Amino acid sequence: MRARSELKNYRQESYHFRIRLAIAAVFVLFCFGILAARLFYLQMSKHEHYHTLAENNRISLVPIVPNRGLIFDKNGVVLAHNFFVYTLEITPARVKNLEETINQLGELVEIGPLDRKRFKKILSESQEFESVPLRTHLNEAEAARFAVNRYRFPGVEIKSRLFRHYPQGALGSHLVGYIGRINDKDLINLKESGELSNYKGSDHIGKTGLEQYYESVLHGKTGFKQVETDSGGHAVRVLSSTPPVPGDNLILSVDSKLQKIGEDAFGERRGALVAIQPKTGEVLAYVSMPTFDSNLFVGGIDTENWKALNESLDKPLINRPLRGIYPPGSTFKPFVALAGLEAGRRAPPFSINDPGFFTLPGNTHRYRDWKPQGHGVVDMRKAITISCDTFFYGLAHEMGIHAMTDFVRHFGFGQRSGIDISGELEGLLPTPEWKKRRWNQPWYPGETVIFGIGQGYMLATPMQLAQATAIFANNGVAMKPHLVTGIQEASSGTVRPVEHVVTDRIELKPENVEIVRKGMEDVTLPGGTAVAVGAGAPYTVAAKTGTAQVVGIKQGEKYDASKLDERHRDHALFIAYAPADDPQIALAIIVENGGSGGSVAGPIARKVMDYYLLGKEPAESTPATPLALPEAAIAPASTEEHAHD
Numbered sequence: 351m352r353a354r355s356e357l358k359n360y361r362q363e364s365y366h367f368r369i370r371l372a373i374a375a376v377f378v379l380f381c382f383g384i385l386a387a388r389l390f391y392l393q394m395s396k397h398e399h400y401h402t403l404a405e406n407n408r409i410s411l412v413p414i415v416p417n418r419g420l421i422f423d424k425n426g427v428v429l430a431h432n433f434f435v436y437t438l439e440i441t442p443a444r445v446k447n448l449e450e451t452i453n454q455l456g457e458l459v460e461i462g463p464l465d466r467k468r469f470k471k472i473l474s475e476s477q478e479f480e481s482v483p484l485r486t487h488l489n490e491a492e493a494a495r496f497a498v499n500r501y502r503f504p505g506v507e508i509k510s511r512l513f514r515h516y517p518q519g520a521l522g523s524h525l526v527g528y529i530g531r532i533n534d535k536d537l538i539n540l541k542e543s544g545e546l547s548n549y550k551g552s553d554h555i556g557k558t559g560l561e562q563y564y565e566s567v568l569h570g571k572t573g574f575k576q577v578e579t580d581s582g583g584h585a586v587r588v589l590s591s592t593p594p595v596p597g598d599n600l601i602l603s604v605d606s607k608l609q610k611i612g613e614d615a616f617g618e619r620r621g622a623l624v625a626i627q628p629k630t631g632e633v634l635a636y637v638s639m640p641t642f643d644s645n646l647f648v649g650g651i652d653t654e655n656w657k658a659l660n661e662s663l664d665k666p667l668i669n670r671p672l673r674g675i676y677p678p679g680s681t682f683k684p685f686v687a688l689a690g691l692e693a694g695r696r697a698p699p700f701s702i703n704d705p706g707f708f709t710l711p712g713n714t715h716r717y718r719d720w721k722p723q724g725h726g727v728v729d730m731r732k733a734i735t736i737s738c739d740t741f742f743y744g745l746a747h748e749m750g751i752h753a754m755t756d757f758v759r760h761f762g763f764g765q766r767s768g769i770d771i772s773g774e775l776e777g778l779l780p781t782p783e784w785k786k787r788r789w790n791q792p793w794y795p796g797e798t799v800i801f802g803i804g805q806g807y808m809l810a811t812p813m814q815l816a817q818a819t820a821i822f823a824n825n826g827v828a829m830k831p832h833l834v835t836g837i838q839e840a841s842s843g844t845v846r847p848v849e850h851v852v853t854d855r856i857e858l859k860p861e862n863v864e865i866v867r868k869g870m871e872d873v874t875l876p877g878g879t880a881v882a883v884g885a886g887a888p889y890t891v892a893a894k895t896g897t898a899q900v901v902g903i904k905q906g907e908k909y910d911a912s913k914l915d916e917r918h919r920d921h922a923l924f925i926a927y928a929p930a931d932d933p934q935i936a937l938a939i940i941v942e943n944g945g946s947g948g949s950v951a952g953p954i955a956r957k958v959m960d961y962y963l964l965g966k967e968p969a970e971s972t973p974a975t976p977l978a979l980p981e982a983a984i985a986p987a988s989t990e991e992h993a994h995d
Contacts (some may be wrong), residue, residue, distance in 0.1 A: 358480065379796030411576050414552030415512060416570030419597030419840060421526060421560060423606040424528060429526050430516055430561070436488035437479040440494065442473065446504030451503060457493045458499055462487055464652050467572040467752050472531060481509070486649055492697065499728060504707065514554065516644040522609050524669045524834060525771065527559020527637040527645035548572050556670070557647065559599060560833060563770050567837060570597035574933040593688045599838040601845065603632035611961050611968060612637040619944060621922075622670035624816035625937040628927065630850045631820070631829030633769065634935060638670040642776050671816075672774040675809040678941055679896035680737045682758075682804030684866050685818060687734055689757040690745045691862035698865070708743035710795055715800055717743050735878050737895065739803050746802025751793065752766055759817040761855040762828065768853065769831045777814050780807035785811045815938035819925045821854075823892075823933035825863060828854035851860045867892050871930050872949075880924070880948035881955050889963055892933075893926035893955070895948040919943040924951035935962050 421430035438459060444948040445451050452469075455461060459790065461484065469484045488496075493508050500507070505724040514529050532540075532555050540546040540555075549555070550572055556562035573594030577587070612623050623637035646655050658826075659667055668674060690696040706724030707716040719725070719739040725732075733741035759765065764779025778784075780801070784792030800806040810818075813831070822827045828849040838845045870892035874884025879895040895918040924945030927936035937955055944950035 357456050373452040375420070390584055412575050414571055414573035414575060414591075414594045415551045416594035417512065417596040417840070418514065418529075418570065419568040420599045421602065422599065423567075423602050423604050423609075424835070425605060425607075427606045428517055429522060429602070429606065430514060431776050432512050433515055434510050435486055435513050436490075436493045437483045437509050438485040438488055439507060439509050440469075440485050441481045441507075441524075446757045451506065455484065455496075455503065455506065459488065461543040468650045468652050469853070471653070481507070483511070483649070485512075486513070491715070509787070511553075514648045518566060519645065520643045521606065521613065522604065522636065523559075523641045523644045523672070524638040525559055525604065525633075527561035527563075527771075528557055529554040529561050530557040530647050530928060531650060541631060550574075554641070558773075559771055560602075563772050564834065568597040571595035598840055600834050601836040601838060602833050603627070603835045604635060605962075607706065608635045608958065608961055612958050613639060614968070615957045616941070617740055619950075620664055620670075621940045621943040621944065621957070622674055622812040622941045623954065624671050625935055625962070625966055626813050626816050626831055628820040628824040628933045628936045629812065629829070631831045632835060633831050633833045635937075636671060636833065638666050638668070638674075640666040642666045667774060668707060669771070669913040671812045671813070672769070672771060672939075673776055673963065674940070675811055676703040676921055676923070677778055677806075677808055677898040678804040678810045678815060679898035679921070679923050680739075680804060680806065681801075681815060681894050681896035681923045681938070682810075683737065683742055683896075684734055684747075684822065684870060684894050684905040684925075685758045685761055685763075686742055686745060686754060686802050687869070688822070688858070688866050689754050691730065691865060692751060692757065692859065693749060693753060695741055695748055696730050698744060699729065701727050702741055702744065704728050704738055704740040706740065706745075707738045708799065710747065710799065713828060715796070717796070719778075730865055731872065734866060734894065735872035737879055742802040746925060747795065750796045751801060754798075755781055758818075759830070760826070760854055762814050763818060763822045764856075767813050767817045767831050769813060770833050775811055776814065777811050778809040787808075801891060805899070812938050812940050814924070815925055815940075816936060820933075820936035820940055822863075822866070823936045824928040826856040826858040827852060867930060870894055870926075876925075878948075880952040882949065883926070883952040885962075887928075887956070889928050889959075890930035891926055891928045892930040893924065893952070895946070895952065896920065896923035896925075897946065897961045898923060904932065920945055922946055922950040924948070924955050926955050926959070928963060935959060 366944040411820075415883040419433055420428060422434070423429055438455065440448070440451065442448060452461065452466070469482060469714075473482050475883055488508065496503075496506075498509055514526070516526060531553055532549065534635050536555050540549055542547075543568070548569070548571060549569045552569070552572065556565040556568065561568065571594060573592045576589040608625070612625070612635045616623075616637070619639065621637075621639050623635060624633065625635040626633055631878045636990070640777050642659055646659075654780045687696070704719060704724040704726060706722050709716055717739070720737070723739065725736055725738050727736045728736070728741050730741075732738070755764070759779060766774045766776055768774075775900050780797075785791055785793050785797075785807070801808055815830055817828070820831075832848055834848055836847050867988070872878050872889055873895065874880050874891045878884075880893055883893060884891050899920055920943070922939075922941040924939045925937070927933045935958075937958060939951040939954050941951045941954070961968075
């Protein structure tokens with residue numbers, strides 16, 4: 351018994367047990383204390399925070415996309431408007447088997463090959479959590495058929511979306527532009543401009559033309575509504591709503607009938623036409639040929655149409671009035687003539703005896719006139735009328751390149767006009783400094799000579815030629831060209847007129863302007879290079895024809911268009927304003943590879959001027975299509991000196 355007591359000490363074991371029990375009790379109480387403190391913190395101190403989070407789980411903020419502003423021509427013809435359509439859309443992140451889902455949907459709603467291709471293209475540009483339209487313009491029967499079977503297709507829903515439509519189709523597509531789906535580049539631009547929040551719920555944005563330039567005006571302000579949702583995420587009721595502010599409407603200076611007459615006059619030929627009101631800067635017609643249907647881009651252009659437009663040799667997507675750059679050829683001569691008169695280099699009765707060529711002092715190289723036998727005795731007025739190259743070779747040599755470029759810069763050459771369409775090029779007004787920077791080569795006297803006839807490095811856009819003509823017609827006052835004359839507030843209907851802005855002014859001597867004007871008037875009279883343009887016109891036309899080389903010809907060779915590929919033939923150019931004594935319209939035309947400015951580009955100008963000044967429509971022209979809702983870079987100039995008219 352004594353031995354067993356020595357082996358086991360009950361008192362000591364009881365003491366240790368009580369110690370451990372006390373420690374455990376303290377630990378448990380400590381843990382409960384922490385839980386109680388945390389509970390107090392969450393329930394009392396953070397009550398408002400977590401109450402807000404809980405409410406947010408129950409309440410969704412849904413954006414309300416505003417109606418996009420409309421675009422009208424000067425007479426109220428609709429060029430761009432909106433309409434609502436049913437669209438069948440898929441959110442890829444919520445669909446297990448995308449291809450199988452599309453096939454099953456095809457049993458309920460017709461889904462064609464083009465729908466699938468467009469869907470895949472848009473899908474590649476979208477995020478997985480964004481809904482992507484599979485089929486647009488569903489009719490009510492198709493929408494109802496899907497609604498009955500909606501439970502079978504998680505991640506698929508029908509939405510009512512606002513679609514853009516261009517009722518005139520291809521008419522004026524380069525000036526109106528088009529909208530397209532918002533891409534990553536657009537998102538970056540919106541974020542940098544601080545406008546990203548205003549595009550919640552929006553899928554499209556202006557991509558080109560007026561749609562792009564006036565995006566902030568046309569888009570409007572996005573509204574929002576607070577929607578209570580159930581556990582399944584379905585809307586139960588609307589708690590509050592902030593209505594969207596619709597975009598404002600654009601009213602243009604362009605007459606859609608005049609636009610159509612201009613486009614029809616080109617036929618199948620490529621080129622551009624810009625017509626301006628000289629006193630205001632309002633653009634009356636803006637033609638880029640060939641054109642395209644803007645509606646192709648709204649829902650996402652399919653591969654076939656994109657390939658056809660993008661790979662066409664005619665380059666229909668090029669906005670030629672702003673991005674087509676060409677040597678101005680002889681249409682540049684009136685501005686060189688005015689520079690010479692203003693500088694006192696060719697004051698009347700100065701004249702030359704033209705042998706058919708010009709040579710620099712101490713040089714045997716001949717700069718040929720377009721008329722090999724020469725024009726005989728030529729003064730300034732006659733030089734403009736008959737487009738005497740020899741006269742302008744000598745004038746350019748005497749003036750020097752800097753004097754000429756400094757003067758013609760006032761007429762908009764070598765700089766953007768500032769028209770309300772993005773993407774305008776500056777053209778090229780070459781100088782010795784430019785050539786040194788560009789080629790690290792000196793400027794040669796011969797390059798000054800051919801500059802005088804609008805050849806060599808000199809390049810201009812059709813917009814610049816039209817603007818230069820308008821400035822001359824307005825006696826040296828440059829008005830900023832613009833397509834939009836008024837912005838109509840969608841809410842009130844009030845129209846805010848766009849101000850006419852003077853961008854430059856050069857003082858010109860009236861007697862010098864008169865000499866150049868008379869020379870340009872004679873161009874359309876018997877003996878001029880565009881006599882057919884003025885034939886029978888009840889108004890006077892001041893004009894200048896021109897041609898610009900695409901490929902050079904060897905010294906001594908004669909230009910023969912019939913021996914050249916069509917795309918290697920000269921460009922045909924024409925500038926004009928009318929009536930000459932009170933200009934109401936100034937225009938510039940280029941017909942690519944058209945040859946003669948007087949016989950090819952001139953008749954286009956006559957049709958445009960006849961309609962604008964007389965209301966006379968060509969027999970083959972048809973009016974712009976009335977509004978009807980749907981059922982559901984150019985080659986650079988040659989440095990060769992030859993030009994002809």
